[in-house]
Structures are given as structure tokens and as C-alpha cells.
Amino acid sequence: MQNTILTAAIFLFSFMFTLKTEAADFEQIYVFGDSFSDDGNFYKITKSELGIGIPPLPYKDGRFSNGPVWVEYLAQDIGLNPSSSTNFAVGGAKSGLYNVTLPPVPGLYLTGVLSQINKFTTVNKSVNPNALYIVWGGTNDFLYSKSAVNPSQSVTNISTAVRALATIGAKNILVTNLLNLGDLPGTRNSPTSKQLNDSVTEYNADLSKSLNSLSQQLNNVNIIFFDVNYLFKQIFANSKQYGFTNVLDSCLGNSVLITIPASPPSFDCKTNPNMFLFWDSIHPTTAGHKVIAEYAASVIKSQPILKSFNKLETSRK
Template sequence: MVVSAKFVDNTHPISEMYVFGDSLSDAGMVFRATGGTYPPQPAYYQGRYSNGRVWVEYLSDRLHLTPKQTNNFAYGGAITGNVGNAYVPSLLAQVQSFTQTHQNTNPNSLYVLWAGANDYLQGVTNANIPVQNVTQAIASLSKVGAKKILVGNIPDLGQLPATRTNANSANLSTLTQEHNQGLRRSLKLLSQQNSNLEIVTFNANALYRDAIANPATFGFTNVSNPCLSGSNACGNPNQFLFWDAIHPTTAAHRIISDIAFSAIQEAGIVTPGVISQQSTHFSTMDY
């Protein structure tokens, strides 16, 4: 990953975090919206789409933020565009609800965006559309003063337990590649157009790829099957990459937080005062 040198001299700690996205970042929004019925307990942990906490919660810990300093707008099932429903606002709708009530933002806040997978899983075949939506979401945040942006690319959607053996697997893999390449180009252009923006990307795609190719490196013994089958869970979830047929285990979420933290650390967005010891297993940052 190439990081602009302008990040290196940043001496301000992150004071707040705002999260926008889908089920990979949802820490209970859909659960509360459905009166605690979905995702169902005890198969899922306290409204998370996993067996424990999700990556942004681990990242919050790494940044020494309190729960009051972490504001999570992510909804499971969210797509990037404006189409949504009463329970699940899209990425753009989440950002819009934030910008309407925050006309001036703290420049030392971190804004996290990770979305796009649901668009393709729900049938979108043009990668330009989700990429444009993510880019528009970042531009909207920048207009109210957001400066520090953390963006995730998407893992290979053709290699999920739910998709890898079906007829659409290869097409989903192609769309994933197109999305990630388009996202990289769009974020680079956005940074060039707005010198105040500090955009850092964490490479979820490479992490999943490396975990599937070298599971033992990450402490996994099973990277192809879900731990959860129906309502029955395996006895060793920490050794599984996937909790269900789509979502990672909390063990995988912890590793995702490691690479995200490493990315913002390399960018100079976090200072030595907030850097804790880390045990990341991940170094490859190519797309």
C-alpha cells in the first residue's frame, strides 16, 4: 500500500470514530430495529452477525476510544445506494442522516466506511455504481469537515461458503476485482481533488485470500466451511474463518482490526501515544 507522506507528521490522536456500512460492521443496529429478533440469539452474539464482537469494536479498543466515542451507523444488509427500507438504510442514507445533524465535525475523528458486498450479492452487475456510491459518501462527509477516512475493499465474494460452489461464483469474483480496482482509482482521484482528505484503505481482499491460502498462519484450521450450521455451532470457532456462510468469526474480525489498525498506523493517523502492542499476521497490501 502506498501512503502519502503528508500523513506522517500528524500529531493529533483520534478522538472519535464514526462507522458506516453493512453487517460486517453492524454492532446491533438491525438487532435493535427488529426488537431483538434478528440476528437471532444465541446463534449470533448480542446483535452482531458473528459469534462475538466485530472488527470496529476491536479497532475502537486499539484506539483507546470509549463506547461513547464510537458512533456506529452500520446496518446488516445495507447496500451502497439510495434504495433501502425502513429497517436497513443504505450507506448513502447512513451518511446523509449523519451529515444532516453534523454540519461541522471534529477534524480528529476517524470515519470508517466498508460496504459494497451486498450490492453484488443482491444482483448488481456494474461495479461502477457501488464504487460511485462509496466515493459519494466520502465526498459528503468531507463537505462537513471529515478529514480522516478509513475505507475497506471487499473480499472475494465468489469464495464465500455461500457462493464458492454455485454457478455465479466466477462472476462474483470478477465483480469483486472490478470493484476493488475501481475503488482504488476513485479514492486516489478523490485525494488528489481534496488535499485535506486523508484516505487510508485496508485490504480485506488480500487478508481473506491469504487466510484461505495459508490458514495456519492465522490460526485457522477451516477456511472453507462455516462454523455455524443451522442452529448448531462447531466446538472450535476460533479456528474457523467463517461463522456462517457469509460472515467471519470474531477471531477473523480481530485480525481484520489488526490490518485496519496497521493501515492507519502506517499512514501516521495514529500517534505513538495511542499505539498498543499488536500481533498482526498480515503484511501484504497489494490489490
């Protein structure tokens, strides 16, 4: 399976950094994003402020799915234990400062991707260079807009996030593009389906160009471009190869963009939910997340990563 990877220019003039080929050498994973990567943060905030955790059952343990999300599986795939303490993704996050949640919940106000990054860089003036940093945002910029969105601002937000992480010492940053949002169960037959896919096409192209430019500007930073759009196209075209019998409908139903509160599951959904690619009309089942993680791991392992031996030697003393 082919994949698209942007790798930063790597300069070997410094003895501090050298190339490794095993993704398992990462010591931690830090995650910034929205509901695709949220391992319970939205649930904790709404539980605290509203007294009711969202999403409710039959969503699983505060995830926007029926089980673990892709970053949790990815941690395991590369030899780490998932940690909620290093996952800052919040459901509803836009690529910028804000969240799309309506009615407004004060605790969710400044939880966009850039807000997550800003809080992180304020607390951490330097970070572990041997960690993997993941940035996936932009979906909510387009899904919850009442009019056409200019992709350039969303690209600028993600690029700003990447630069901010690099500034405090992040060396390996995985950036995910967007899947075709007009092909989701909740949007596939909507009047906005084509507009959404056109916006995603423009966004993904601009993001690739922006990250390529960043990779030329940032010394000793490895930017890994994760083409999730390509993966989903492959799943749609070869669903049985990936273990799915239904990639068009969601397990919980397609009538709304997000099923909260959840509608009663169908018989197939109750008996074999992971035959579906999608859990609700936006979010993958945990089986779908597992496929995303496996592909992400293959992308990471297919290229060199940057390691700091200075830190390793210091940690042994």
C-alpha cells in the first residue's frame, strides 16, 4: 500500500541527533486534535460542568466510538502504553482557538487545536525530543460551518501548531490530513456533500504544500504527513479486505451529523458493531480506529525518525 510522507530536511552536522528506524524508540505520544482523537476529554469537561458526560452510552468510556480510538491503538502498535495524561484532543475542536459546541459550555470555549497547543507550550518551555507529537484538526471547521470555508485559514492554524511544537523542541511531528467529509454517513446524501469534498481536496493540497515548506525551514524536525484521506478511499474501495461489510452506513444511524443522545442500535449494530466502518454518522467504530492506527504505524515505521542520544545518556545517569 502506497503512502505519502513528507519528511523534514535532516542535517547531520550535530552529534546530538541521529537517525533510527524503529518507531518503538518513541518514549511518549502527545496528541492534539478533535473527537477523532479524543480519549475522554470532552466527556470529562461536560460531566464536570453539566453533570452529564457526553457522549453517553452506547458510546464507550467517553470516546466518540464504541471503544478505543486510533491514537490509543497506535501507542500499542509502536510499543507504548496509551496515556490520557498526554492526550489533549477535545471533541468539537476547530483547528483554531475555539470549539463548535452549542449551546456554549464555558469549559469547552478555548479547546481548539491551537488552544490545546498554546496551553501545552505555556506550561512546557521544552519537551521530550524522543516523543511523537500528533496533530489532527480541521474537520469541524468544515462540518459545522453554515457557508463555504476558506481552507487557507485552517491550514495556517495547523501549520502554526506544528511550528509552535517545533519551537519548544518537538522533533517528530505526525500531521494528519482530512478524509473526504462529504463521504461520511451523515453527509453522503446531503446537499453539501460535493462542497465538503471540494473543500477537503483544497485543504489537503494546501496542507501538503505548507508542511513541505515548513520542513525546509525547521532544522532537525521530522514532519510526518499522514494521508488518512488515501486510507479511507482504499477502505471504501476494498471494504472486505479491511474486515468491514458496511462502509456506507453508521452503526447507530445516519439521520443526523452526530448521534447524541444515541439512537437505539439496530440488530446488526448490537450483534456485530465492528462490521461497520462508522459508529455514528461521523466517527469510526473502534475497528475503524484500529485500521487507522495500523496504517499510521506503517507510515511511521517506513521512515527514519529523529532521536536525541543526549537525553538518553542523561536519563541513564
